[in-house]
Amino acid sequence: MRRIGTGAVIAAVSFALSWGSATAEPRHGMSIFGDLLYDADFAHFSYVNPDAPKGGEFSQIGPNWILNQSPLTFDSLNSYILKGNGAMGAELTFDTLMTRSGDEPDAVYGLVAETADLSDDGNSIVFELRPQARFHDGSPLTAEDAAFSLMLLKEKGHPLISLTIREMAAAEALGPHTLKITFTGNQTRDLALLITGLPIFSKTYYTTHDFETTTLDAPLGSGPYRVKEFEQGRSITYERVEDYWARDLNVNVGRWNFDTLRYEFYRDRTAQFEAFKAGEYLHREEFTSKVWATEYNFPAVEDGRVALLTMQDETPSGAQGWFLNTRRDQLSDVRVREALGLAFDFEWTNRNHFFDLYLRSGSYFENSEMRAVGLPSPGELELLEPYRDQLPARVFDEAIEPPVSDGSGKDRRLLLQANKLLEAAGWTIQDGKRRNAAGETLTIEFLNDSPTFERVISAFQANLVQLGIETSIKPVNSAEYQERVKVYDFDVMSRRFSISATPGVEIRNYWSSEAAETPGSFNLSGMSDPVIDALMDKIINAESREEQVQAARAIDRVLRSGFYWVPHWYKASHNLAFWDVFAKPDKAPRYSRGSAVTDKRGVLDTWWIDPAKAQNAPQAEQP
Numbered sequence: 001m002r003r004i005g006t007g008a009v010i011a012a013v014s015f016a017l018s019w020g021s022a023t024a025e026p027r028h029g030m031s032i033f034g035d036l037l038y039d040a041d042f043a044h045f046s047y048v049n050p051d052a053p054k055g056g057e058f059s060q061i062g063p064n065w066i067l068n069q070s071p072l073t074f075d076s077l078n079s080y081i082l083k084g085n086g087a088m089g090a091e092l093t094f095d096t097l098m099t100r101s102g103d104e105p106d107a108v109y110g111l112v113a114e115t116a117d118l119s120d121d122g123n124s125i126v127f128e129l130r131p132q133a134r135f136h137d138g139s140p141l142t143a144e145d146a147a148f149s150l151m152l153l154k155e156k157g158h159p160l161i162s163l164t165i166r167e168m169a170a171a172e173a174l175g176p177h178t179l180k181i182t183f184t185g186n187q188t189r190d191l192a193l194l195i196t197g198l199p200i201f202s203k204t205y206y207t208t209h210d211f212e213t214t215t216l217d218a219p220l221g222s223g224p225y226r227v228k229e230f231e232q233g234r235s236i237t238y239e240r241v242e243d244y245w246a247r248d249l250n251v252n253v254g255r256w257n258f259d260t261l262r263y264e265f266y267r268d269r270t271a272q273f274e275a276f277k278a279g280e281y282l283h284r285e286e287f288t289s290k291v292w293a294t295e296y297n298f299p300a301v302e303d304g305r306v307a308l309l310t311m312q313d314e315t316p317s318g319a320q321g322w323f324l325n326t327r328r329d330q331l332s333d334v335r336v337r338e339a340l341g342l343a344f345d346f347e348w349t350n351r352n353h354f355f356d357l358y359l360r361s362g363s364y365f366e367n368s369e370m371r372a373v374g375l376p377s378p379g380e381l382e383l384l385e386p387y388r389d390q391l392p393a394r395v396f397d398e399a400i401e402p403p404v405s406d407g408s409g410k411d412r413r414l415l416l417q418a419n420k421l422l423e424a425a426g427w428t429i430q431d432g433k434r435r436n437a438a439g440e441t442l443t444i445e446f447l448n449d450s451p452t453f454e455r456v457i458s459a460f461q462a463n464l465v466q467l468g469i470e471t472s473i474k475p476v477n478s479a480e481y482q483e484r485v486k487v488y489d490f491d492v493m494s495r496r497f498s499i500s501a502t503p504g505v506e507i508r509n510y511w512s513s514e515a516a517e518t519p520g521s522f523n524l525s526g527m528s529d530p531v532i533d534a535l536m537d538k539i540i541n542a543e544s545r546e547e548q549v550q551a552a553r554a555i556d557r558v559l560r561s562g563f564y565w566v567p568h569w570y571k572a573s574h575n576l577a578f579w580d581v582f583a584k585p586d587k588a589p590r591y592s593r594g595s596a597v598t599d600k601r602g603v604l605d606t607w608w609i610d611p612a613k614a615q616n617a618p619q620a621e622q623p
Helices: 143-156 191-195 269-277 290-294 334-342 346-355 379-389 412-424 450-468 478-486 505-511 530-541 547-562 599-608 610-614
Strands: 030-031 056-059 098-100 107-110 113-118 124-129 169-175 180-182 227-230 235-240 258-262 283-285 306-312 319-323 428-430 431-435 443-449 470-475 493-497 565-567 571-579
Touching: 056 283, 107 113, 124 143, 143 169, 143 180, 169 610, 191 505, 227 443, 319 334, 334 412, 334 565, 346 450, 379 530, 379 547, 443 450, 443 505, 450 470, 505 530, 530 547, 530 610
Parallel strands: 056 258, 443 470, 443 493
Antiparallel strands: 030 107, 098 107, 113 124, 124 180, 169 180, 227 235, 235 258, 283 571, 306 571, 319 493, 319 565, 428 431
8 A cells, every 4th residue: 555644744844833922932943722842952852762872774665755756666866846756765865944843743843943933923934044054065054045945846846845835925045044934925824834844955056956857866965864875766775974963953862873774665565575574674564464464473573583563553544545536527426436435345355355453444534533423513513504505415414434334245235325326327237337328338447556455456346347337457567656646647546645633734735626736736536626625724724723623524524425535444553573673762752653754653763773682683594
C-alpha cells in the first residue's frame, strides 16, 4: 500500500496560529489554541536522550514519502517540483525556519529563525534569523535566501506547496537576518506556521542551477545530513554533517545520531523482505499482515538478533482505500460509487488475507475524535443546516458506515443492494454485461504498481464481475504509476493519506474544488463541491479545538455521503522489525507519526546505535 505522510513538508506544521496571549510579541515558537509546552530556555525535547552517542548507520525501506518522491525508485534529487521521482530523505538536507515538537499536536520551535513576531492584524510576520546559520559549504544562510526560497516555491514549487501558500503575498529580507512575510489578507490563520516548515534553499546556488529541472546533482543544503552517495533507483545514503551549524540547538539536542542514513529501493515486496532477512538493511516497518503473522520466524528472529516491536498509534489513521475518479463518466454518479463499495467484502478479506488483524476504515478522520458517529450533534447541525437543500438527506441521519458482510465473500444481500443502485443509475444487465441506455459497457480499471496487492483486488474484482461490471487490473511500473496519478489518468487506485491531529490549510489539497483541477494534488477522486469547500474553511479558521472538531465531523459526514472511495482498513499500531543493534529513548514522541523527516514515532531522529549490541549486527551471522 502506497503511503503519503501528511507530516511531510506541508502538513507537519499546518496549525492555526496562536501566541497563547492577547499581545503579539516575538516568541521562540508557535502553537495552536494556547501556550507552548516548552519555555524559551528549554534544554531539549522531553522524548530524546541528550547523551545519545553519535555513530553507525541506519538503513531502511522508507515508510513515508513526500511530494514527488516514490518508495520504489528515484531519478531525481529534487523533491520539491512536480517532475520526476524524488529520492526519499532529500528533505533531511535542508533546514527550515522552525521545527515541530513531537510531543505536542500543534507546535513548532525556532530552528533557523530564533524568534517570530506576528503583526497585530495578523497580515505579516517577522522572523529574526540566527546569524550562525550556514549552508554546507560554509556560506551564510541569510534572510535573502529564505525570502528567495519561499517565493520560488510559490511560483515554481510542487503544486501541493504552491497551491497551499498562494495567500503569501511577499517574502522579503529587511536585513541580513530579518525576514518579513506579508499575507494577502485572505490567508488562513495557519499559513504562517506552514511556511516555517518549508525548505530554505541557497539563492546563490539557484542562480546557476535550474530549480524546475530534475537532477541527480545534490543541491546545496544546510540540514543535519547531506548526500554521500547513491545508485540511481536502488539506494541513496546521507551522511551526518559533522560541523552542522545547528547541532547544539535545543531543538536538535539528542537527535540525528546516526552517521549515515541509507534508503533502499526495491520494486517487489518479496524482494524487500528477503533482503531484510539477509541483513541488507536494518529497519523495516511491516505493512503486510500476512507476512507479520506468518513469516517473522526466520533464524535471526528466533535467536533474538532481530527484534519485533508493536508501537501503539494514538494519532489519526486517516483515509486508506480505493479512490474512485469522478472525472471518469462511469464513476460520476454517486449511486455507481456506492454500489462499488457494497461489492467489497472486507470481513472475508480480513479473515482470509489479513488474519483478522485490521479494523475497517469508514471515516476520513479514522482513529480520531474528529470521526463522525451517530446522529449529528447540535454543533454539527449548526454548520450543516445552511446547506440542507444541497446535501443528501442521509447527511442529517446516522453517520454513513461501510457495510458489514456475512463474510462469505459473496454476500447476496449486499450484491442485491448494489444491483438496485446500478439499475437506478441507468446501468442494466444486457447480454450478461452492465450497460447504459446508449449500450456502453460499465468498465472499471484498477491502476496498480504492487503485484502483491493484486490478491486483494482480485477478490473485490470477482464481485464486480458478478454484478456485470467489466473489470481489469492495470499493472504498471513505479514511474508510470507516478505520472498517471499526477494527471489523474486512472479509474480506481489505492492510496493512504494521514490527516494531521490539527487539520489546517493542507486539507484543501485533498478535497477542494481547486485541487480537483490541479495536477499533482491529493484530490484523487476529483471531488468538487461548494459545501465541502465552505466546511473546509470552518475547519481551518476554527477559533477553538472544539469548534474544529465539530467542523471536521460535519465535513466527514458530507464526504462519506459522496462515496468518493471504497474504504480499506487500519490498525492503531505500527509493526516494526529491526536488527537489534539500536537503543531508543524511554519515551516516544506521541505526535511524530506521518512525518517524512522523523518517520515512525521518532525512530530516525531519536534512536542510536548501542555498542553493547554489536553481536546482533547482520554480519555476525556470517561464518
